[in-house]
Amino acid sequence: MLLKIGDLARLTGLTIRTLHHYDSIGLLSPSARTQAGYRLYQHGDMDRLHRIMALRRFGLSLADIATALAGPELPLASIVARQVAMLDQQIAQAATLRDRLRTLQAQLAQGQQPALAEWLTTMELMSMYDKYFTPEELKQLPLLSDAAVEQEWQALVARVRALQATGAAPGDARAQALGTEWMVKLVRDTGAHPGLFARLNAMHAQEPSMQATTSIDAHVMEFILAAFNASRMALYQPFLDEHEYAHLVANYGKRSGEWPALIAAVRAAMDARTAHADAAVLALARQWLELFRSYAGTNPATQLKFRQAHQQEPRLMEGSFVDAAMLRYLGAAMAIVAQEKPAK
Known part of the structure; x- marks a missing residue:
């Protein structure tokens, strides 16, 4: 047909x-x-x-999808299994919200009336969080459930906004320090779980009420990301020559938005103990290499300098959600990818 x-x-x-x-x-x-x-x-x-x-x-860009489909074929059965798992999670989240609303319904039936503003805010936050996290995952996110941690974040956001008000650029040393502090705290307050971080990013981007509650809007996020990127480039600079560093500065932040979902996918594969030779893991390795080459270039000598930088400068790992175990896991997959013949 x-x-x-x-x-x-x-x-x-x-x-x-x-x-x-x-x-x-x-x-x-x-x-x-x-x-x-x-x-x-x-x-x-x-x-x-x-x-x-x-x-x-699953959050992949069209470029990433093209890369994945160009490699060894991913079994359709495994893709469907991932879709089923994602829907199961969404159903579980909907069931949790239903149970909470039934409890609220029973309280109201008994004449218990919370303050209207508090009630509406609570319901809004509940429904919003439940769209992105399970109750168990919320317990791993103290910035959403721990008052003391929330106050820490409010103070940090205020410091960022105060620096922005002075007209400081993301490359300013003070901005770089705040960008690094921000990302290190994110790693700490998400339990170093890149999947939670990716969904937290999505929630902030898609929920205006969340931005209003936290005062973290797109302007703040863009400033922090640019400042964090500037701090990373400054750490790379001693290892590169003038031409290599200029290429880094021109390209480093262009595809920053693609890293969180990719890192989360790699961590999920690790947690599932997926073999590094699995087609899905090899596809992730190809995406990783593509993003790395987007700012490091294709010269093997220059790429080696970046790897040496990571070996000699531990601060490059701070706030990245990437650890030595992940790099070892990906390294084994990349060794296989490196042996592949280029597509004609």
């Missing part, structure tokens, strides 16, 4: 524009065309489209 692009869009919930874009970047090209040039999709195209849609929901 052949499907025209309009039929495929209607049946999958995608837009025709999206399918055109997938075709234009080589992500999903139709198996056939009519004599008039109209796209026709067949049963075999559905396997690839399912992979694309699933990987998109």
Whole structure:
């Protein structure tokens, strides 16, 4: 059975524009065309489209999806299993929220009336947190559940905003110090769990009420990220020559947003004890190498300097959610990837 692009869009919930874009970047090209040039999709195209849609929901960029699909084929069964696991978690979170609301309903039935402002705020935060974290995960996030830690963060946010008000640039030494302090505290207050950090980032980006509650808006986050990146570049500088450092400065922050989800995926693979030769792990290793090369370049001698920097400068690991165990795990996968023949 052949499907025209309009039929495929209607049946999958995608837009025709999206399918055109997938075709234009080589992500999903139709198996056939009519004599008039109209796209026709067949049963075999559905396997690839399912992979694309699933990987998109897992948070991968289109570039990362293209990289993953270009490598050894990921078993569709394993992708579907991950989708089922994600939906199971969402169902569990919805059930928890339902139970909480039933408890609140019973209290109200007994005539217990909380203050309106407190009630509304609590319900909003409950529903918001439950969309992103299980009750067990919330216990691992003291910045959302520990009053003392929340006060620490409020003080840190106030210091950042005060520095911004002076007009200081992210490259200012004071900004770099605050950026590093911020990221180190994030590692501490998420239990060094990159998956929780990635979801915490998503919650702040997608929930305006969270930004209002914490005073951490996009402007603050952009400043902190730029300051943290500046502090990392300053640590790399002694190891690089002038040309290499200029390339680093020009490219280091361009793909920063792709690291949290990738680091979280690697940690999840480690926690699941997935073999480093597994196709999914090799795909992660390729993505890691691609991001590394985006700022380090492709010269092996220059890349070696970056690795030496990490060996000799322990501060480069601070606030990164990356540890020696993760690098060893990825190193074994990268050794396999390095032996792969480049695609023709």
